[in-house]
Amino acid sequence: MNAIDRTPADLLRSALAADPARPLITFYDDATGERVELSVATFANWVAKTANLIQDELGAQPGDRLALLLPAHWQTAVWLLACSSTGVVADIGGDPAAADLVVSGPDTLEEARACTGERVALSLRPLGGRFPTPPQGFMDYAVEVPSQGDRFAPYAPVDPHAPALAFAGADALTGAQAVERAREDAETRGLTPVSRVLSALPYDTWDGLSAGLLAPLEAGASVVLCRHLDRLSPADFAKRRESERVTATAGDVPLTPSTE
Incomplete structure (x- = not known):
C-alpha cells in the first residue's frame, strides 16, 4: 500500500492512516452461524491489545518463536499482525515443543502442552x-486481552x-519478504481498494x-474469510457472494447455480 511498508504490521498502519472506518475482515463460521465484521480501526485495536499482551504479559522478545495452532479465523489474523x-x-502450525510460547485453539490444547513456555x-x-x-x-486470551492498552509501541x-513468519x-x-510477496500477489490477482x-x-x-489476509491488506482491499464453507449450499453461497x-x-x- 505504501512504498515504506516493510513489515505486515506496517501494512496495517498504512491502512489505518488511509481509511480507518472501512471494512477489513468479515468472518463467517458456517458451523456456528457466526458473522463478524471488523473495520480497520477495530482490527488494529485488537492487534494493539494483543501486541501489548505478547510484550508485557507474556514477556516475549523479538526473535522468540510463537507456535500458532489456530485455523483461519479473524483472531488468528490478529495474532499474526501482533507478532x-x-x-x-509467528510459526503457523509450528512444533510447540520447539517454541518459546504457544497460542492454541480448543482442538489443539493437548498438542500445545508440549510447550514449556507461556501458553495462551x-x-x-x-x-x-x-x-x-x-x-x-x-x-x-478472552479474559486477558480486554484490559490491555489500546496503543502499542515496541520496546525496540x-x-x-x-x-x-x-x-x-x-x-x-x-517481514520485508512477506510484504514483497504480498505485493506481488496483489498485483497478480489484480486487487484494488474496491x-x-x-x-x-x-x-x-x-x-x-496471502489470499486471506496479506495481499488484500497490501492492496487496501478487504477479506471475507469463511470457515466451514463446505456446509453452505450453492444457493446460499451465491447469496453470500452477492x-x-x-x-x-x-x-x-x-x-453457484447456473443462471442459464
Missing part, C-alpha cells in the same frame, strides 16, 4: 467469548530483515495467508 508488531516469529488458549467462540471452564495451564524497533517450522520469511476477496483457504500455507459484494474467491467454494 509482526513485536518482532516475534482461544475458545474461538462467537464474538471472541471466553472458555466456559478455563483450560488448566493456559491463559484464556522491529527489524524488517529478521525472520517473521514460518509455516510448521519451514519456509521462514522476513476488491472483496472471499477466501476459504486455511492459513497454514503462504497461498492461504450480499458481500465479493469480487474474487480463493479455495474450494460451492458451485
Whole structure:
C-alpha cells in the first residue's frame, strides 16, 4: 500500500492512516452461524491489545518463536499482525515443543502442552467469548486481552530483515519478504481498494495467508474469510457472494447455480 511498508504490521498502519472506518475482515463460521465484521480501526485495536499482551504479559522478545495452532479465523489474523508488531516469529502450525510460547485453539490444547513456555488458549467462540471452564495451564486470551492498552509501541524497533513468519517450522520469511510477496500477489490477482476477496483457504500455507489476509491488506482491499464453507449450499453461497459484494474467491467454494 505504501512504498515504506516493510513489515505486515506496517501494512496495517498504512491502512489505518488511509481509511480507518472501512471494512477489513468479515468472518463467517458456517458451523456456528457466526458473522463478524471488523473495520480497520477495530482490527488494529485488537492487534494493539494483543501486541501489548505478547510484550508485557507474556514477556516475549523479538526473535522468540510463537507456535500458532489456530485455523483461519479473524483472531488468528490478529495474532499474526501482533507478532509482526513485536518482532516475534509467528510459526503457523509450528512444533510447540520447539517454541518459546504457544497460542492454541480448543482442538489443539493437548498438542500445545508440549510447550514449556507461556501458553495462551482461544475458545474461538462467537464474538471472541471466553472458555466456559478455563483450560488448566493456559491463559484464556478472552479474559486477558480486554484490559490491555489500546496503543502499542515496541520496546525496540522491529527489524524488517529478521525472520517473521514460518509455516510448521519451514519456509521462514522476513517481514520485508512477506510484504514483497504480498505485493506481488496483489498485483497478480489484480486487487484494488474496491476488491472483496472471499477466501476459504486455511492459513497454514503462504497461498492461504496471502489470499486471506496479506495481499488484500497490501492492496487496501478487504477479506471475507469463511470457515466451514463446505456446509453452505450453492444457493446460499451465491447469496453470500452477492450480499458481500465479493469480487474474487480463493479455495474450494460451492458451485453457484447456473443462471442459464
